[in-house]
Every structure is written in C-alpha cells, then in structure tokens.
C-alpha cells in the first residue's frame with residue numbers, strides 16, 4: 001500500500017529532458033553555468049565608477065538606466081537586465097559566445113562598451129523568436145542538431161542571422177568563413193553550417 005504522504009512526480013523520459021534542454025538553449029533560456037561564467041570583472045552597478053545614464057531599446061523594449069561607464073554591453077545585459085543568453089566565453093573578443101546585434105549588426109558584446117549603445121537598438125537571443133514560433137535560425141539549429149553543450153549556441157545563432165543578412169551565406173564555404181569568429185568547443189560545425197543553409201532562404205537580406 002502506498003504512503004498517502006508520499007509525493008508523486010510525473011514520469012519524465014530522457015528524451016523529454018533532452019528536447020526541453022535543446023529548446024531552452026536555442027531560446028537563450030539557459031542559466032549561466034559556474035564553469036563558464038564567473039562574476040563580472042567590473043561591478044555592474046555604478047557605485048564604484050563614474051556613472052552615465054543611457055537609453056536604448058533592447059528586444060523592442062525602451063530601457064533607461066544608470067551604468068558604470070566602464071561596463072561592457074555583455075555585463076549590462078547579463079548582470080543588470082538578466083538577459084543571460086549571451087555568454088561570457090573568453091571576454092576578449094575571440095570566441096563569439098557573446099554575440100548580439102546592435103543596430104542590426106553583430107557585435108562582440110564583451111568588447112562593446114555599454115555606453116556606446118545609448119540611443120541604439122539592441123537584439124539578443126531572447127528577442128528573436130516570434131509570438132508562436134521560433135526564429136527560422138533557431139528552428140534550423142534544432143532540426144540539424146547543431147549543438148551539444150549549447151554554450152556557444154546563442155552566439156552562433158545571432159552570428160548566423162547576421163551572416164545571412166549580410167549576404168555571406170551563399171555557399172557552405174562562405175558560411176564557414178563568415179562564421180569563423182564563433183568557436184564551438186564541441187565541434188558542432190557540420191550541423192551549424194547545415195542549419196544556416198536551411199534557414200538562409202527564410203531570412204531577409206539587409
């Protein structure tokens with residue numbers, strides 16, 4: 001006989017766990033992991049430096065805040081706005097994990113001063129899906145299993161969208177060249193190129 005006080009959880013299959021994890025990753029919903037993302041080098045609040053008031057649009061929402069003039073865009077997004085999709089991989093502009101769009105162009109947010117986005121339009125991985133569907137590039141990454149750990153994936157997707165908009169996705173070789181700033185330590189490059197090829201016809205050139 002079962003204990004009436006026992007808490008029963010619904011059975012979850014390994015497949016369900018994997019599918020949910022994949023969608024969270026391409027949507028930028030993954031929480032930061034201790035192995036990859038330590039505390040910000042600069043305090044995100046303006047308490048220890050000269051502060052500046054900046055206004056910008058992030059993922060369609062007008063935002064005004066006081067920032068430390070030394071803060072990077074990446075730290076502002078992650079530490080002040082809790083937009084943790086963009087990842088801090090190298091913090092030196094070498095891995096692409098932090099890629100976001102500013103004014104429609106891809107940037108390494110770890111190398112971009114937050115003060116520079118004053119008056120600009122910023123888009124992160126959290127802002128690209130439609131109301132009831134993923135962005136074609138997000139869907140293509142799922143369709144082609146273009147990720148393993150998923151750490152580089154938000155940056156890969158933002159770079160891939162920009163790559164197509166720039167007109168640099170005509171051939172697999174061109175995709176490889178113009179995506180070469182985004183490193184994947186899991187080596188998911190074959191799937192990433194296939195995903196860009198699939199999504200490219202569904203994304204407008206700028």
Ligand code: FES
Nearest residue numbers: 089091093096110
């Ligand atoms: S964290 Fe910005 S390029 Fe690596």
Ligand code: FES
Nearest residue numbers: 148150184185186
């Ligand atoms: S999927 Fe693991 S680093 Fe790219």
